[in-house]
Amino acid sequence: MAAIRDPNRGFDAIVVGEFERGFAGDQIEHVVALCRRHGVQVWLPEAGGPLDLDNAEHRALIRMLGAQALREVVRARHRAMAAMRVQTRDHGRYLGGRAPYGYRLVPAGTHPNLAEARRGRCVYRLEPDPDTAPTVRWLFTERRAGRSVQDLVVTLNRQGTPCPAEHDPERNQHRTRRRWTAQSVASILANPRYTGWQVWNRQSVDHDHHTPGERRRRRVTRWNPSSRWVVSRQRSHAQLVSEADFVAVQRLRSNRPNQDGESREYLFAGLLRCGVCGRRMDSHWVHGRPGYRCRHGHTGPRTQHTLATLYLREDHLITRISHALHMPVVASPSRVAAQLRTHHMVIVCTADGVSVELPRPMLRVA
Template sequence: MSLKVAIYARVSTTRDAQKDSIDNQIAYAMDLITRNGWTVAGTYIDNGISGLKVKNRAQMQRLLADAKKKKFDAVIAKSVSRLGRNLVENLQTADIIVSSGARLILPEDNYDSVTSQSKFNFNIRALLAEEDSATFSRRIKLGRQGSAKRGKYQASLPAYGYRRDENGNLVPDEVTAPTVQSIFHWYLHDGWGMQKISNFLTEHGYPTPRTVSNAGNQGTVWQQSSIKCILTNVTYTGTLCQHREEVRSHMSKERVKVPEDKQIIFENAHPALISKEDFKAVQDLMKSKGNSHSNGQESLFAHLMLCPDCGHGMTYRKDRLKKQNGAYVCCGYVKRGKAFCSSHVIGYGTLLTAVKDDLKELIGSNVRLDRLFDAVKGNVGLKQSALIKELNKLNKQQEQLEKNVQGLITLFSNQALTLEQFNAQNQRNQAEQHTLAKRKAELESVIETQKDTEEQFRAFQKKIALFAQLDIDDEQVLKQLLHQVIEKIEVHQDGSIKIHYSIAHPQDQDMSELLQGA
């Protein structure tokens, strides 16, 4: 019986030599398959993805899932290093494939799980693949440190206000350097806060850092965080402070802070935009302003308040509506003014009374809770039906894509397609398969979540029943109740509120409307 073979190929970056290109790996496997009279059951290609973590490789995960489903009899990868560069994960990958009844063939490493007498050769190759990755990582790290010691700027993008010259050195950018100098002047000498600075820059059309760097999610709005990043960047004094963080392990990629005495400092590395004296004065001023305080009233509704018009949260202001012990105001209005959003102001006293009254009514009304659950269950059922219908459609599309791959392989085997034509069409199929797999995972997650709706609701009922025995006029009890049973509280422009109870995920249900109609 002809062996049904799956081909796995992977390249990480341009680091991979031409001999390990996707085209070369597929051709290598196809030659072996053709010579033995086997058939191709599918191709699995991870293009431009590191071999350190299986979880980051969609096609490897699909290969392992299909192995468990017995979709093929064997797997061919050119070498152990193409399977991956993590010793433990390579051993696990091989074990999953072989324990599923499939044969693992790595021709370049002269390994075949059926004919090889032991796994010693595989283990050695897997160890060498990981060590090669570690050595490469160390070389890059030492190279960057050496460049940093010579005063070379290591970041991928120059700091806002600078550009790189033909030698890669930082020089002031004629357009954005004056903006940096103005930001420091406004903050230090004119007493402007970060929000006022960001508002001014936005209103007058100054290009944002993300626009200048040509980032994917560009915008015209300056964020307060961007102002803080500029005000705290020592690069503007002409000093390069590099190697402030390093990767603890090339396997985990976890970054850790480097002690100050181990950081690489290079003075006068490039022209300064800000004097060292002004920079230090700004840091001292920021530190003194940072010693602000809040109070318990703010924390009672913290992270629950939301403006439904602009989507921003709401902030507590002690100086607003003092007779009500302060008020909550839209953060979008506070930060960007009335041209962006209205205040949506609501007094703390009014809000507290409205929320407590609604909770007391909910706690004391079993009829209301039962009617709410009927509404939730019915709505979920309708949504779930639509999701299952879409999922079935995606499954059919995925089956058709797999047939397309088989057709391509047949044409390639019969020399009706060149390797370049095969690879181009196969890459399009792989991209579509990746998109379908991602959407399927999303749908399956939502469907599974919705199956738990009844259990979620019963848990919600238990919480309500528990608090029915307690005094919600006690602020600590109320605070606990708020954050356990409320998803969010929306405050409309006219001051009315809508409470969204956390029975299910917010994208599934508008709990407030259901409650009001119950």
């Protein structure tokens, strides 16, 4: 797709041999339109030649083929997800990705799939990393003793303890800062895999099949509730912390005491996402009022011309969200929040306003 912008590309047409492997959904319409702007034709055997978006029959054809291909994509994804659930639950299999800070990967035998085994692939398991495992144990011990996350961050940076990005820079090239942050410490303290159990599906990805040729292709990662996690039936690796310590630390997170001793309610906790950096916004109490902020400029890399902190008061948000949902302005705040949670909506916030993001409808597979 990058080559079609080059006037000296050396070709003037692209032939799609198998549409199932070439596109899904309405991707092909965007691809054909992009190619046409640069003088490149897209040939499809089912069309008997080059595709023409001005031809009604061609448009109907590619939409039918796109729906068929997307159905196959969803089927394949469901099969893969089902297999990964079984591998995690029944076998405690490590399914890829970065090893959690505090662990390292070691070979655990040949791959059970004969075809993969013939290629020389093997399976891996997690093993405590002697360089970083003590830091993980220290974090849980100190946090359970009552120290705040921010206090732990300050201590780690003062001592010069390598943060995850600094410990493994080759796998963390997207991280420009080499310091501990509240987010990095909190993510370690919230990871149940340190108890020795294999846990999968803590996150899910909302795949966007609409714009494959665009650099801003949306691929939204969401944290799943614990009810959707898949946990192995037996321990799969050495634990760095006991289950009792892990549970105690989670209770500290959920029952954080306030200085005034009063309970605080945040109606939109977990429902707001920063429109600047994509992170989930934090609940924050200021001047006796609930609010939400994103400190993308403090806890991670910040692009130029980006505000250091985005802060929105809850009472101001209620009016904006009610308007975006076409609800009466007099609607109660709890009703507005219930509407969002019932329909699994997400509010994208910027300094200029808010927008409602609806969940992408699931394609029913026969």
